[in-house]
Amino acid sequence: MSQKTRMAPKPDPQSLSATAADSSAQVSIDPFFHILKFVPYSFLRPPRLRLKLPSFSLPSAMTVFSLILLTYFMVVSGFIYDVIVEPPGIGSTQDPATGAVRPVVFLSGRVNGQYIIEGLSSGFMFVLGGIGIVLLDLALDKNRARSIKVSYSIAGISSIVIAYVMTTLFIRIKIPGYLR
Amino acid sequence: MAAVANMPVSDLLKSFKLKTKQQELLIRVSILCLVYILAFITRLFSVLRYESMIHEFDPYFNYRTTLYLTQNGFYDFWNWFDYESWYPLGRIVGGTLYPGLMVTAALIYRILHFLRFAVHIREVCVLTAPFFASNTTLVAYFFGKEIWDTGAGLVAAILIAVCPGYISRSVAGSYDNEGVAIFALLFTFYLFVKAVNTGSLAWSLASAFGYFYMVSAWGGYVFIINLIPLYVLVLLITGRYSMRLYVAYNCMYVLGMLLAMQIRFVGFQHVQSGEHMAAMGVFFLMQVFYFLDWVKHMLSDTKLFQAFLRITVTCAVTVGTIALGLGMLSGYISPWTGRFYSLLDPTYAKDHIPIIASVSEHQPTAWSSFMFDFHILLFLFPAGLYFCFKRLSDATIFIVMYGLTSMYFAGVMVRLILVATPAVCLISAIAVSATVKNLTVLLRSKNKGVQTGSTKGSGSSKASSKALLDQSQPFQKNGAIALLFGAFYLLSKYATHCTWVTSEAYSSPSIVLAARGAHGSRVIFDDYREAYFWLRQNTPPDAKVMSWWDYGYQITAMGNRTVIVDNNTWNNTHIATVGRAMSSYEDEAIEIMRSLDVDYVLVVFGGVTGYSSDDINKFLWMVRIGGGVFPVIKEPDYLVNGEYRVDKGAAPKMLNCLMYKLCYYRFGEMLTEYGKPPGYDRARGVEIGNKDIKLEHLEEAFTTSNWIVRIYKVKPPNNRW
Numbered sequence: 001m002s003q004k005t006r007m008a009p010k011p012d013p014q015s016l017s018a019t020a021a022d023s024s025a026q027v028s029i030d031p032f033f034h035i036l037k038f039v040p041y042s043f044l045r046p047p048r049l050r051l052k053l054p055s056f057s058l059p060s061a062m063t064v065f066s067l068i069l070l071t072y073f074m075v076v077s078g079f080i081y082d083v084i085v086e087p088p089g090i091g092s093t094q095d096p097a098t099g100a101v102r103p104v105v106f107l108s109g110r111v112n113g114q115y116i117i118e119g120l121s122s123g124f125m126f127v128l129g130g131i132g133i134v135l136l137d138l139a140l141d142k143n144r145a146r147s148i149k150v151s152y153s154i155a156g157i158s159s160i161v162i163a164y165v166m167t168t169l170f171i172r173i174k175i176p177g178y179l180r
Numbered sequence: 181m182a183a184v185a186n187m188p189v190s191d192l193l194k195s196f197k198l199k200t201k202q203q204e205l206l207i208r209v210s211i212l213c214l215v216y217i218l219a220f221i222t223r224l225f226s227v228l229r230y231e232s233m234i235h236e237f238d239p240y241f242n243y244r245t246t247l248y249l250t251q252n253g254f255y256d257f258w259n260w261f262d263y264e265s266w267y268p269l270g271r272i273v274g275g276t277l278y279p280g281l282m283v284t285a286a287l288i289y290r291i292l293h294f295l296r297f298a299v300h301i302r303e304v305c306v307l308t309a310p311f312f313a314s315n316t317t318l319v320a321y322f323f324g325k326e327i328w329d330t331g332a333g334l335v336a337a338i339l340i341a342v343c344p345g346y347i348s349r350s351v352a353g354s355y356d357n358e359g360v361a362i363f364a365l366l367f368t369f370y371l372f373v374k375a376v377n378t379g380s381l382a383w384s385l386a387s388a389f390g391y392f393y394m395v396s397a398w399g400g401y402v403f404i405i406n407l408i409p410l411y412v413l414v415l416l417i418t419g420r421y422s423m424r425l426y427v428a429y430n431c432m433y434v435l436g437m438l439l440a441m442q443i444r445f446v447g448f449q450h451v452q453s454g455e456h457m458a459a460m461g462v463f464f465l466m467q468v469f470y471f472l473d474w475v476k477h478m479l480s481d482t483k484l485f486q487a488f489l490r491i492t493v494t495c496a497v498t499v500g501t502i503a504l505g506l507g508m509l510s511g512y513i514s515p516w517t518g519r520f521y522s523l524l525d526p527t528y529a530k531d532h533i534p535i536i537a538s539v540s541e542h543q544p545t546a547w548s549s550f551m552f553d554f555h556i557l558l559f560l561f562p563a564g565l566y567f568c569f570k571r572l573s574d575a576t577i578f579i580v581m582y583g584l585t586s587m588y589f590a591g592v593m594v595r596l597i598l599v600a601t602p603a604v605c606l607i608s609a610i611a612v613s614a615t616v617k618n619l620t621v622l623l624r625s626k627n628k629g630v631q632t633g634s635t636k637g638s639g640s641s642k643a644s645s646k647a648l649l650d651q652s653q654p655f656q657k658n659g660a661i662a663l664l665f666g667a668f669y670l671l672s673k674y675a676t677h678c679t680w681v682t683s684e685a686y687s688s689p690s691i692v693l694a695a696r697g698a699h700g701s702r703v704i705f706d707d708y709r710e711a712y713f714w715l716r717q718n719t720p721p722d723a724k725v726m727s728w729w730d731y732g733y734q735i736t737a738m739g740n741r742t743v744i745v746d747n748n749t750w751n752n753t754h755i756a757t758v759g760r761a762m763s764s765y766e767d768e769a770i771e772i773m774r775s776l777d778v779d780y781v782l783v784v785f786g787g788v789t790g791y792s793s794d795d796i797n798k799f800l801w802m803v804r805i806g807g808g809v810f811p812v813i814k815e816p817d818y819l820v821n822g823e824y825r826v827d828k829g830a831a832p833k834m835l836n837c838l839m840y841k842l843c844y845y846r847f848g849e850m851l852t853e854y855g856k857p858p859g860y861d862r863a864r865g866v867e868i869g870n871k872d873i874k875l876e877h878l879e880e881a882f883t884t885s886n887w888i889v890r891i892y893k894v895k896p897p898n899n900r901w
Contacts, residue, residue: 058418061569068584069562075591076558081544084526111685112594114546122547130562133611136663137566140618157663163559164670171551179680 069127077123082116089116106174122170125163132159211334212321216314219341222679223310223351225687230704232306232353235689237730237747239355240737243305245273246282246355250289250301257282258444264742265732266754267724267777275444276750280397281360284308309350309359316363317341320602323370326377327575328610331617336609342678345553345601348686358598361398366602368394368404369582372432373575379424384431391432392439395446402455402520403589403599408432409462411581420574421469433463454508454515461500468496526592541595550590552681553597556674560608561587567614568607583607616667622660691734693791693888705789708734711782711889714882715739719780726773727782728762728795728802729755735782744776752809759806762839763799763813769838770877773894780881781892785843788852788887790862797863799839800824827866835870842892845873845880850887 028034081087091104107113135156139149172178198206226235234243249257260273288311289304317337324333340346349358371387395401412429415421437450437459450456472489479485507513515521522529526544550558565583568576586600688694693705715725716739724742725735732746745755761772773781786794795802800815807813817833818824826834834840848859848871859868881893 061572065566065569068565071584072562072565072587075587076547076550078544078546078550078591080526080591081546084530084544111552112540112543112546112549114548119547122551126558127562129559130566133559133563133615134566136615137563137618140622153659157666160559160666164556167551167558171548174548175552177684179677 069130072130073123073127076126077121078114078119081114082119085113087113087115091115106170108174108176111175118170118174122167125166125170128159129163129167132156132163135159208330208334212318212337215317215321215334215337215341219314219317220310222342222682223313223347225351225683226689227306227352229687230689230692232303233689233691234302234305234355235351235353235691236356237690237733239305239353241733241747242281242355242357243302244733244737245277246285246305247301249282249286254283265736265746265748266751267742267744269751269754271748271750276748278357278395278397278399278443278445280364280393280395281308281355281357283396284312284360285355305355306353309354309356310352312360312363313341313346313350316346316366316602319363319366319370320605323366323373324606324609326370326373327579327606328613332606332609332613335612336606339557339605339609339612339674340602342675342682343554343557343601343605344678344681344686345597345604347678347682348553349598351682351687353689357398358400361394361400362598362602364390364394364397365400365404365599369578372408372428373578375428375432376425376574376578379422379427381427381431384428385435387428387432388435388439391436392442395436395440396443400599401440403586405436405450405456405459407582407585409459410585411578412462412466414577414581415574416465416469418577420577421473425574426466426470429466430463433459452513453517454513455517455520457504457507457513461504464500465496468492523589523592523596542593545591545594545597549594549597552685553601554604555677556670557604557608560611561604563615564607564609564611567610579603579606579610612667612671616664619660619664619667623657623664693789695789705791705886705888707884707886707888709738710884711882711891712738714884715741715780715782715891718882723779724777725780725782726758726761726776726778728758728784728798730798731782731784741780744778752805756806756809759802760810760813762795762802763806763818763837765833765836766838766841766876766878770894774897778894781842781878781894783839783842783890783892785847785887785890786863787843787847787861787868788850791888792863794843794863794888795839796826796843796861802839825866826861826864826868828869830869840870841873841875842878842890844868844870845875845890845892847887848872 087107091107092101093104094100095102105115106118107115133156135152138144139152139156141149144152234240245257245260248260252260258274258279262271262273265271285301285305285308288308289299289301292299292304317340320340321333321337324330324336326333346362349356350362368387368390371383371390375383375387391401391404394404408429412425415425440446440450441448451460472492475488476485479488504513508515516524518529518533522533522542529542554561561583565580568580583600583603583606586596586603589596590600691708693707695703695705697703712734715723715735719725719741721740722742724744725739726744727735729745729747729749732743732748735741735743736746745751745758749755757772757776761769764772784794785796786792787796800818803813803815803818807815818831818837820829820831825831826840844859844861847861847868851858852860852862857867859871860866861868875892877895878892879895880890882891884890
């Protein structure tokens with residue numbers, strides 16, 4: 001057969017057996033096949049199973065994007081800092097006058113330090129701002145009903161505004177001399 | 181008559197009127213020129229405030245080597261053995277540094293001298309980083325153009341010109357490898373993406389040379405040699421294998437690897453080190469892919485090909501795993517080094533390698549560091565990722581991968597925010613460009629609708645329908661204008677933030693300290709340079725100075741004296757010896773100092789000025805590092821109930837160790853603050869415990885005017901009779 005002369009230069013016996021098995025579907029020259037036909041499977045009967053190898057298909061782009069957004073939220077809220085440095089969830093100071101213990105949300109004094117809760121809330125604000133811009137883009141897509149477009153654009157604009165205002169507020173609380 | 185006279189003028193004006201394409205080109209070129217200048221001048225704060233000097237610690241070593249290079253030529257520089265550091269071991273400088281930065285600065289120096297500009301090499305060194313930052317903006321423009329379009333390229337150039345994450349390591353005076361390396365990194369990535377997009381051999385070879393420049397510039401080249409194979413793997417998995425990718429990756433890998441081996445510091449790591457094996461594995465995988473593609477092209481039977489495919493892939497994977505296993509077991513392929521392993525497993529350094537864990541730049545990143553260094557870009561980054569996912573192509577897949585991997589590493593280590601900055605700027609530029617484009621399309625289509633309506637409008641029915649549409653159109657037009665103003669407002673806030681951060685946080689030379697005086701006036705502490713100059717003038721030329729490793733580079737560069745340990749930290753035992761000497765009693769310490777031929781000891785003390793990065797605050801690291809090698813030094817001996825104190829309640833070992841005595845000698849009589857007792861340490865905020873300090877084997881040689889640097893002379897042994 002002309003196919004065989006144009007095959008791979010060094011055919012190993014398994015590929016040869018595959019070609020032979022394919023070209024003449026009945027008789028196989030595979031020795032292992034013949035051995036196995038005799039030794040266990042002449043008296044053992046394999047059961048009829050309806051198993052299928054799990055087929056592996058690539059997820060869609062938007063699924064991957066949502067996973068990435070989750071990872072981004074974790075990284076940007078200082079998750080690794082939390083795991084290694086193990087700060088408390090929220091700080092506390094003692095009121096000098098009354099002696100009561102008051103919670104302190106923002107770790108002040110250092111730029112590279114945080115409590116867990118402040119990290120998570122800031123990370124949420126960043127992701128909210130990002131989603132706001134995404135919603136704006138979805139609102140400008142032509143193939144939707146007008147009411148949905150309007151609601152997307154309102155949600156997008158309000159998300160961006162809230163996220164920006166809150167983030168500026170947070171950084172002003174944390175770094176007292178900000179922009180002065 | 182007047183009309184005729186006016187005609188030539190209007191004709192003249194008409195001849196100057198450019199076509200739209202030329203107008204666009206003019207706008208683009210002028211924007212790029214302005215951005216180039218902006219990137220340069222925003223980094224000049226410290227030069228204008230103080231003077232043109234080199235900052236920090238590491239740049240002093242780079243400056244010293246560049247000086248040596250310009251004075252002695254490349255051959256002597258490449259084979260230089262430095263006997264003035266790490267006494268008595270010395271340091272093979274030629275084989276343990278990345279020469280890219282020094283060679284670049286020396287080249288610029290030679291070019292300027294050739295053009296008869298007689299500049300001093302120090303000026304060239306100080307201004308190298310801003311110059312390369314400007315070049316990076318140009319590369320960012322071309323890269324953005326490659327990934328998305330020219331608008332995104334322009335925005336990327338603007339964003340990266342002022343982004344604080346990049347400015348922090350490329351201000352004027354910060355003469356460090358990163359200043360040049362980020363340019364080389366972005367350049368290599370741009371050339372590689374261009375090669376993958378065009379499939380041209382020329383671009384692939386250019387990317388190999390770009391990679392060579394990166395390898396010569398910075399140890400972070402490991403990021404490139406791992407990201408590009410990962411990118412190729414992702415392309416293969418998503419079914420984007422093509423001949424262009426094959427040509428680009430093969431050329432870049434083979435030629436890049438050969439070129440990289442020319443750098444002595446890198447040596448044979450590309451075939452021997454575990455960190456570089458991913459690239460080799462993907463290289464062989466590409467050959468398998470090409471082979472399978474060729475066989476598929478030859479065969480016309482698909483079932484045959486499926487069988488062949490399964491067998492070949494199994495064989496290839498088995499052979500690869502066996503080869504890798506053999507390599508690692510026999511020790512030929514070395515495992516990942518501690519510095520890079522701690523990026524994958526961040527808890528590793530804390531438990532095992534205290535030197536890496538002690539550097540403040542290696543701490544993980546908190547949210548405020550991200551906000552400080554990125555500001556608006558943190559919102560635009562996920563939006564840009566969304567746009568990239570909407571329009572997937574080879575180039576956008578690359579920038580997404582670069583962005584994600586670099587953001588993860590930036591989360592692990594603060595210093596690596598620098599590597600993430602170009603990716604974040606590019607992706608944010610995509611978001612800005614796409615959003616602005618959407619909004620302006622909204623604006624311009626409404627205009628067109630109104631105009632066609634007015635020109636065509638004849639029938640009343642048409643007029644009424646147009647009127648209905650016109651009701652919503654101005655609203656949308658106004659909305660679009662408002663949103664554009666909002667975007668402009670946000671970007672201007674970004675620019676304000678970046679300039680403020682640059683001015684306040686990232687422009688301090690670290691070697692000159694500044695503080696606000698009593699009435700708001702600025703007080704400058706120039707104690708470091710005062711002490712180094714004193715060393716240079718008043719000690720014998722072969723004197724050996726012992727200090728903590730932070731100051732080693734500065735002492736050799738400015739004081740011109742031999743040091744025991746310096747910032748290279750290549751020998752942990754030597755550093756531990758110094759740490760042991762600093763934390764022992766004076767009698768034990770003098771034995772160690774005599775064995776090392778130490779003549780002078782230098783300590784940094786912040787008690788008078790309130791300077792908090794002094795040796796007493798770093799002392800616990802000396803104990804930990806010393807105790808890591810010499811178990812006789814135990815950290816709990818220096819602590820009281822787990823607390824580190826220097827006042828009356830401090831541990832007795834702490835009150836009598838060498839570091840304490842050298843820092844607080846004669847400090848007990850010093851009045852530092854009004855209303856506080858003498859001997860009040862302003863940096864720790866306590867009155868010191870041991871005020872009456874007597875030194876037996878050392879004597880005070882020099883204390884700077886603000887007591888920040890103190891130098892002691894080791895007395896020769898007593899005469900024996």
